Amino acid sequence: MRTRLLILALVSGQTVLANEIQVDGKLDEAAWQGAAIYRDFYQVVPATLMQTQNKVEGRAFATADGIYIGFKNWQKQGERKKQYNLQDAFMQADFNRFVIDFSGDGSGAYQFAVTLGGGVQDAVLTPQLTTDADWDGIWQSAFYEYKDYWSSEVFIPWHSVSFKPNRTNDGMANVGVSLQLYELATNHIYASQPQTTSNSDFYLKMPKIQASIPEQQQWAFIPYATHQQDFVGEASNTDMGFDLVFKPDHHQKLSLAVNPDFGQVDSDELDLNYSTVETLVTDKRPFFTQDIGVMNVNAEQNTKLIHTRRIGAGSDDGQKVITPIDGAVRFIHQGDNWQFAGFAALEEELDSGAGKDFYVGRARYREDTWQSGVLVTHTERPWRDRNAQTAAWDSQYQSDTWSWQSALLASAVTERGEDSQGYGVSTNIKYQFDPNTHLTGRYLRLDDEFDNNDLGYRKRNNWRFNELYFSHAVNYSSGFINRIQYNVQLNYESNDSGLKLPATQSYWASFILADGSSFDASFDYQTAGWDDLIGAGLGQYENRDLLKSWFFYGSPYTGSFSWAASFRLDQEGIDGLAQQYAVDMTWMPHENWSLKFNNFYRQGDGMVIASGPGQVAEYDRRLFANYINVSGLLSDKLELSMIFQWAILDADTKAVYDIRGHHLSPVSAVDNSFTDQRFTSQIKLRYRLGAYSDIYVVYNRGAGQFDQDVGSKEWLSELNSMWQQREQDQLTFKVRYLF
Numbered sequence: 001m002r003t004r005l006l007i008l009a010l011v012s013g014q015t016v017l018a019n020e021i022q023v024d025g026k027l028d029e030a031a032w033q034g035a036a037i038y039r040d041f042y043q044v045v046p047a048t049l050m051q052t053q054n055k056v057e058g059r060a061f062a063t064a065d066g067i068y069i070g071f072k073n074w075q076k077q078g079e080r081k082k083q084y085n086l087q088d089a090f091m092q093a094d095f096n097r098f099v100i101d102f103s104g105d106g107s108g109a110y111q112f113a114v115t116l117g118g119g120v121q122d123a124v125l126t127p128q129l130t131t132d133a134d135w136d137g138i139w140q141s142a143f144y145e146y147k148d149y150w151s152s153e154v155f156i157p158w159h160s161v162s163f164k165p166n167r168t169n170d171g172m173a174n175v176g177v178s179l180q181l182y183e184l185a186t187n188h189i190y191a192s193q194p195q196t197t198s199n200s201d202f203y204l205k206m207p208k209i210q211a212s213i214p215e216q217q218q219w220a221f222i223p224y225a226t227h228q229q230d231f232v233g234e235a236s237n238t239d240m241g242f243d244l245v246f247k248p249d250h251h252q253k254l255s256l257a258v259n260p261d262f263g264q265v266d267s268d269e270l271d272l273n274y275s276t277v278e279t280l281v282t283d284k285r286p287f288f289t290q291d292i293g294v295m296n297v298n299a300e301q302n303t304k305l306i307h308t309r310r311i312g313a314g315s316d317d318g319q320k321v322i323t324p325i326d327g328a329v330r331f332i333h334q335g336d337n338w339q340f341a342g343f344a345a346l347e348e349e350l351d352s353g354a355g356k357d358f359y360v361g362r363a364r365y366r367e368d369t370w371q372s373g374v375l376v377t378h379t380e381r382p383w384r385d386r387n388a389q390t391a392a393w394d395s396q397y398q399s400d401t402w403s404w405q406s407a408l409l410a411s412a413v414t415e416r417g418e419d420s421q422g423y424g425v426s427t428n429i430k431y432q433f434d435p436n437t438h439l440t441g442r443y444l445r446l447d448d449e450f451d452n453n454d455l456g457y458r459k460r461n462n463w464r465f466n467e468l469y470f471s472h473a474v475n476y477s478s479g480f481i482n483r484i485q486y487n488v489q490l491n492y493e494s495n496d497s498g499l500k501l502p503a504t505q506s507y508w509a510s511f512i513l514a515d516g517s518s519f520d521a522s523f524d525y526q527t528a529g530w531d532d533l534i535g536a537g538l539g540q541y542e543n544r545d546l547l548k549s550w551f552f553y554g555s556p557y558t559g560s561f562s563w564a565a566s567f568r569l570d571q572e573g574i575d576g577l578a579q580q581y582a583v584d585m586t587w588m589p590h591e592n593w594s595l596k597f598n599n600f601y602r603q604g605d606g607m608v609i610a611s612g613p614g615q616v617a618e619y620d621r622r623l624f625a626n627y628i629n630v631s632g633l634l635s636d637k638l639e640l641s642m643i644f645q646w647a648i649l650d651a652d653t654k655a656v657y658d659i660r661g662h663h664l665s666p667v668s669a670v671d672n673s674f675t676d677q678r679f680t681s682q683i684k685l686r687y688r689l690g691a692y693s694d695i696y697v698v699y700n701r702g703a704g705q706f707d708q709d710v711g712s713k714e715w716l717s718e719l720n721s722m723w724q725q726r727e728q729d730q731l732t733f734k735v736r737y738l739f
Helices: 028-036 715-724
Strands: 008-011 014-017 036-038 041-045 056-062 066-073 095-101 107-113 120-125 141-145 150-157 173-183 186-193 208-211 216-232 236-250 252-260 327-332 340-347 356-367 368-381 386-398 404-416 418-434 438-448 463-475 481-494 506-515 518-526 530-531 542-543 548-555 561-572 576-590 593-612 613-635 638-660 662-668 672-689 691-705 728-736
Touching: 014 173, 028 056, 041 173, 056 173, 056 208, 066 095, 066 173, 095 150, 107 141, 107 150, 120 613, 252 340, 561 593, 638 715, 672 715, 691 715
Parallel strands: none
Antiparallel strands: 008 014, 036 056, 041 186, 056 066, 066 150, 095 107, 095 173, 107 120, 141 150, 173 186, 173 208, 216 236, 216 728, 236 252, 252 327, 327 340, 340 356, 356 368, 368 386, 386 404, 404 418, 418 438, 438 463, 463 481, 481 506, 506 518, 518 548, 530 542, 548 561, 561 576, 576 593, 593 613, 613 638, 638 662, 638 672, 672 691, 691 728
């Protein structure tokens, strides 16, 4: 992308006359000569913290319109890897990554990356230093190649994010800027500060530049329309909606969305989940990914009070897999110390009244090294005569060596006149001995009445989770190994009544080799404990001790072909043993194209699932999953991606047990064998008109098949049958445009 602006650049309080700036990757305009220069870089992966001035040079300056970031990477032709990737996809190329803390106070930041080849990634970096890659921002980037180095250039407008400028007495604002080069050939990372986002003092040590950030008012209107043709149901549907955004200034934003539910065109990955834990799926819908850092409450084990995939999910009467959303509204205010936010989303009522309404409010106060806040949610489900509320009081503290995060959680549910109230607590304490060594303690308790699933997510309730995690890395400057990282994880789990649950004790070692390849090995010991969730909640029995092992090798990423392979050998189930194999291959025949071919196979005789109330079955099973992805550029603005996923589970009954008096009692002459096969495919064309402006043409085809006839049919013939007798076959045309 390119932009032409006649600007007056302000760097460190000095005025620099800037000629016409063109984001082309060359860094040849006069304004770059007056930029803040980053010459000292540190090797942060492996974390030798060796200082260098011959790997990368960074530059940054701010204007009235936004911030410009530039890199010069001293990698000669033949020593660097150039490859394009789709937005937010894995970057198999040399790349520059950088973090911008627009407020300069650690209240949150944004992470960006651009590859040699034009691929990009962006993500929200929360105050707890966790990343959320679902966010997509408005920014521009370009790269350019020279004989002895390559350069990248980025422009991020102030209006692309919400933040409170941290102004000094002279009216200038401090903006945190941290720069990195990822060197693909060696798996090394060089950074402008001797910390990464895994270090608790990352925000505290971020270098700052000064910027004159004017007060700005902005309107944005993003209408979109889709037309969908269903070839199975022989029906078509046309839908329209829009997002309207008003920003009185950088620290305030009001967003309104009408019919926003079809904002995500990509299909989810196949999920053959027969466990008692729901699969956590992320949300790429644009309305729900904005300003998520302010709403974030960090609790252990992915416990969330806001899981936006609940909004617009299946209707309560079971008639709609996706419930249309009539509208949603969100506001953000970020003051010097206080932050306030809230949103509401209203689903369509439907003929049965099965639509749901969701409301969220957030307030947070912060100082330099700590913050504390409250989050409340309210969900109305008229069809079920159910109202649900959740609340959290969360706090955080960070210093050079310590970080601490905690949350007190509560829920209150009324359904058909019956009331229930639950509570929980989450704590994470980390001590950083040095950049290579840290110790973390984690604790989560959710009582048996805690229920946040109306709008949130949890793995389970009635749970006490304790973990002690130690990590230590040793770095080498010569030899065939660059780094060895050792990790020890000790867990203890019980339900809220104190009944001991299975818990995993783990040792894991990771090796980065000098040629850029990697090797990992882990050994796990799962202690005996009671399974109190299986048996449809009507029984519990004690599992045995289990030993598990895993080995992984990843080839160097350089060249046109790379691969990775892993092997697992696990004890499992009641008396079973399992083997698992995985092979991932990537072929890049051209710098703009890549083909990924991933295969997963697990076989064993210890898969245990509930087969009825108070009854479990152990299966001899085979699970195979295949993933093929072809992606690249047809032209500068036209992307093509093709995805095919296929999974098959053959489960042959080994034994069936009734749970009687906490013991397993064998049941004879019962056969619960089954085969579960599914496939999904997608061909997507995306024409990029600009930021939040695209034209999509998407074709989806998929099917599933479930029966009890195990092992009597060939897998490939069954795949061909599902392809012909598809359950999903639709073509979608979508256009959106930012005004």
